Amino acid sequence: xxxxxxxxxxxxxxxxxxxxxxxxxxxxxxxxxxxxxxxxxxxxxxxxxxxxxxxxxxxxxxxxxxxxxxxxxxxxxxxxxxxxxxxxxxxxxxxxxx
Numbered sequence: 001x002x003x004x005x006x007x008x009x010x011x012x013x014x015x016x017x018x019x020x021x022x023x024x025x026x027x028x029x030x031x032x033x034x035x036x037x038x039x040x041x042x043x044x045x046x047x048x049x050x051x052x053x054x055x056x057x058x059x060x061x062x063x064x065x066x067x068x069x070x071x072x073x074x075x076x077x078x079x080x081x082x083x084x085x086x087x088x089x090x091x092x093x094x095x096x097x098x
Contacts, residue, residue, distance in 0.1 A: 015052060023052050030079070037075050053086060 015023060034042040060068050070088065072080045 015054065020052060020055075033076065034073065038073065 031042065056068060060066075069091075070083065071094075072083060
């Protein structure tokens, strides 16, 4: 249990399969951040969903995949911090000239 600054109590727990739809809906907020920052690259949120990180790890384990790579946009510092907290490390940085 945790109490937010406004006094509301929040129960933090491990997500389950039953949470997948809610997590996918929350992903729409993340997609909106990307679409607002780089509208020429990202479309606005739609019904498309992305799997939770635990599901990605499980799918990789099930297939004996030992390395998972992802991209994080440089403007999205919160996403980078999230993935670093979950064990991801930088191995390549891509720069562009426009």
